[in-house]
Amino acid sequence: MRRGGGCPAHTEALPIASSSLCILAAVQQWRAEGRVAAWLHIPILQSHFIAPAASLGFRFHHAELHSSTLTLWLGEGPSRLPGYATHQVGVAGAVFDGSTRKVLVVQDRNKLKNMWKFPGGLSEPGEDIGDTAVREVYEETSVRSEFRSLLSIRQQHGSPGAFGKSDLYLVCRLQPLSFAINLCQQECLKCEWVDLEDLARTKNTTPVTSRVARLLLYGHREGFDRIDLSMEELPAVYTGLFYKLYHRELPERYKAVTAAD
Numbered sequence: 001m002r003r004g005g006g007c008p009a010h011t012e013a014l015p016i017a018s019s020s021l022c023i024l025a026a027v028q029q030w031r032a033e034g035r036v037a038a039w040l041h042i043p044i045l046q047s048h049f050i051a052p053a054a055s056l057g058f059r060f061h062h063a064e065l066h067s068s069t070l071t072l073w074l075g076e077g078p079s080r081l082p083g084y085a086t087h088q089v090g091v092a093g094a095v096f097d098g099s100t101r102k103v104l105v106v107q108d109r110n111k112l113k114n115m116w117k118f119p120g121g122l123s124e125p126g127e128d129i130g131d132t133a134v135r136e137v138y139e140e141t142s143v144r145s146e147f148r149s150l151l152s153i154r155q156q157h158g159s160p161g162a163f164g165k166s167d168l169y170l171v172c173r174l175q176p177l178s179f180a181i182n183l184c185q186q187e188c189l190k191c192e193w194v195d196l197e198d199l200a201r202t203k204n205t206t207p208v209t210s211r212v213a214r215l216l217l218y219g220h221r222e223g224f225d226r227i228d229l230s231m232e233e234l235p236a237v238y239t240g241l242f243y244k245l246y247h248r249e250l251p252e253r254y255k256a257v258t259a260a261d
Contacts, residue, residue, distance in 0.1 A: 020052035027056060027072065036075035043067050087166045088159075092120025092208075093133035095145045095174040096216050102193040103216065104176070105209070106140055109189045116194070116205040118171060118212070128244060130231065133172040141191050142182035145174035149228035150246045152212055171212050173219075173228065196220065225249055 023040075030038055040058055042049050044066050058070040062084035073079035095104040095118075105116040119140040123132040130147030137145050152171045159167040183191040199205065200213040219227040229246040236243050 019049050020055065023049065023053050023056055023058075027074075031074055036073070037079075037081055038072040038074060040070040040072070041067055042070065085165075087168050088162045089123040089129070089132075090120060090167065090169045091123050091129045091132040091136065092118040092169070092171045093137040093145060093174045094118045094151060094171055094212055094216060095137055095143060095176050096196065096220070097176050097179070097193070098220060100193070101196050101220065103196050103199055103213065104137070104141060104143055104181075105192060105194055105199060105205075106183070106188045107190040109185075109187055114189055115209075116199065116202065117209045119188075119191075120169075120171075129170050130172055133170075133174055137174060140184045140188050143179065144177040146177060147231075148173045148175050149224065149230055151215055151227060151229070152208070154208055169208065171208065173216070173224070 027038065038058075039061070040049070040053055042053075047068070050068065050070070053070050053072075056072070058072045061069045061071045061081075063069070071079075071081050073081060093104075097103070104119065106119045107114040107116060119137045120133065121136040121139075123129060127135075129150065134145055134147060137143055149172065150170060151173050154167075154169040156162075156167045156169070158164055161167065179193070181191050181193075196213060196217055200210065200217050202210075205213070215227050225248075228249065230249050231244050231246050233242050233244050235241075
């Protein structure tokens, strides 16, 4: 738990009254120092601090597996503290083999309607979307693949599957490195390599899958440069950090354009 001065080192043994006095003393010190906000990180085994903190005005910001974080706005006016994560990110992999014109699809187990879709799942914290797509495809089908591009992004708000938060669902184009299927029995009912044109025409698929199948068909016929959002790693404004930017391919002559050009 992050705390101010005057708190004992072994806080887990404090009774409720002592906990409240400890937090109150810390808040008074932070106000005197001119701080505008307080963040209280409480491990799950020290959860007895939550009630005293709430009585002093702290509110939940977020919780994780082994801790919760509370905040208290100390500045003037309404709180300007940022909220916690508002979106969950799901990623699917459209594994397309150009030589056979077949694409890998699955049917989820435990669904009311078993429709063909691309294998995928939620991205892990700190995981790049391309890595998520490759991992999820392998976990569900045992097919190995590599990331080629980002194809589409779906945004949906108030999603029941996202605990009422907003949901981002990204579909990546993947290149197969293996073809033998060994589907995950716990997650998948069926898994097949299907003809891309058949997938684009069938009604037994999700709207996103149908649209992406048509994108793949267009890219296969006219060139994937027309549909791909490629990835480039660039340095962030924070020293030592990098980010990945996804966009249509930029010709080399435009990457070096200066103000005088």
